[in-house]
């Protein structure tokens with residue numbers, strides 16, 4: 001939950017979340033897979049480029065991105081943490097001699113492009129650098145520094161479209177969830193790797209954002225709101241999950257299913273904290289591990305608002321998936337494929353929806369109602385719900401849909417919700433539901 005706390009601190013820098021203009025977003029080649037050499041962070045960080053100490057008053061971009069990244073953004077430390085005590089422990093337990101030399105780790109903890117795509121100033125030790133997200137600069141640096149043309153020309157020359165939520169979600173999730181090239185398995189978790197958690201809008205704010213969405217930004221890149229970014233993030237996360245779950249390279253570990261697809265806390269929480277309660281949308285009895293459905297329950301909610309029939313189909317097929325998971329591998333695979341089919345076109349459906357006006361309040365209301373019906377009995381559900389509430393409340397606030405006493409009361413409820421999810425191992429669903437009730441009363445009192 002560190003990210004939720006950081007969001008509060010850094011959220012003020014991001015006025016509204018960012019834009020979606022170009023419709024071909026999903027087809028992008030990721031920076032790690034693209035062409036063009038990577039020139040290293042120092043190439044971007046000149047004091048007259050992106051390495052200013054303070055933001056420039058008259059520039060369209062802040063210009064101090066490199067300082068933000070170096071001083072406040074964990075990506076700049078991602079290589080160094082491999083040599084930390086924890087990093088070494090993980091490596092030792094896996095029989096990896098040096099994690100700072102192992103592709104297994106570097107693929108997510110650095111800009112690990114092949115040798116032939118590293119220019120002379122490239123340093124692997126710089127971690128997750130500008131080019132790991134914005135793409136190798138060799139091809140676009142010329143256009144970019146010439147000052148002729150604009151963002152479109154950069155994109156045409158190969159810069160990665162981080163402003164487009166679908167493309168951004170795929171980029172972030174490639175490391176924060178994994179893809180067919182790299183993946184944190186339960187064996188890696190078991191060696192000591194931290195659990196991965198992600199929500200696109202929250203993580204964009206808490207990185208922290210090294211950009212400011214102002215009039216100039218909107219003119220260059222278009223506008224959207226945090227709720228839409230959140231919804232798209234959920235759609236992409238579910239797609240990535242179902243792709244991995246149906247990928248035979250990733251869905252099994254020996255005779256066992258790959259345990260990272262399950263709710264970690266179904267197996268890992270102290271036996272003194274008895275918290276199991278039935279969930280209607282899961283339908284499994286006590287003592288059975290449950291698939292991690294944190295993103296699925298959020299996406300079901302989004303679908304329910306934009307296309308109620310689809311929402312119901314997702315709900316019943318998710319229930320079937322949970323049931324199938326208790327019947328073995330073949331049944332799980334079949335149910336996951338059915339759901340995957342149903343969700344074809346979901347990302348573009350969500351992308352072409354606005355989520356403006358009263359819809360934000362509606363989503364918030366359904367989110368809370370589902371929780372009060374017991375949907376967040378598992379920690380992962382509560383964690384995603386908290387990211388969602390924070391995002392929606394921020395978006396409603398910036399659209400002037402929530403202020404004064406109501407806003408204050410909502411924030412009290414939100415704070416109680418943060419507290420209830422602050423420690424995953426001592427999570428108590430009842431405490432979380434109490435917090436939801438506070439938010440519900442406050443939102444309905446507007």
Ligand code: HEC
Nearest residue numbers: 081086087090091099104105108175176178182183184197
């Ligand atoms: C699929 C991508 C991926 C792979 C592969 C991966 N990691 Fe990570 N790792 C992450 C992400 C993302 C985080 C940050 C999680 C968070 O805080 O939300 C992380 C966090 C960590 C941390 C905690 C850092 C901190 O600040 O406390 C350590 C240590 C670590 N990884 C070591 C390793 C080692 C060693 C390997 C190789 C055996 C490895 N990782 C492989 C993505 C990956």
Ligand code: HEC
Nearest residue numbers: 044050061065066069075128129130133162163211212217
């Ligand atoms: C973990 C991914 C990531 C890393 C690392 C990263 N960025 Fe970004 N950057 C983003 C995202 C996301 C945005 C916001 C969307 C957008 O406008 O493209 C962004 C936006 C920007 C912008 C556009 C601001 C605007 O107003 O249009 C600049 C400039 C920028 N980054 C420079 C850098 C530089 C320089 C570095 C390295 C020092 C860097 N970024 C590292 C993800 C990243």
Ligand code: HEC
Nearest residue numbers: 002074077078081108109128132171172175203204206207
């Ligand atoms: C190349 C892999 C990679 C990509 C791409 C990437 N990240 Fe990360 N991210 C990491 C790793 C590794 C860490 C952990 C670093 C550490 O703890 O030192 C991390 C850490 C973070 C953290 C801090 C988490 C915490 O627990 O405090 C945030 C926030 C974050 N990333 C957001 C993003 C966002 C938003 C994007 C997409 C715009 C993104 N990341 C793209 C690898 C990546």
Ligand code: HEC
Nearest residue numbers: 189190191192193194195259260262263264266267268289
């Ligand atoms: C089906 C049950 C199950 C699920 C689900 C599960 N694990 Fe495990 N986990 C185990 C077992 C069994 C071990 C081995 C315990 C031991 O060696 O003492 C283990 C070991 C671990 C360890 C090492 C503990 C130690 O004492 O060193 C970590 C860390 C871990 N798991 C993290 C996770 C994470 C993160 C998730 C979710 C992504 C997860 N597990 C999901 C059953 C599970």
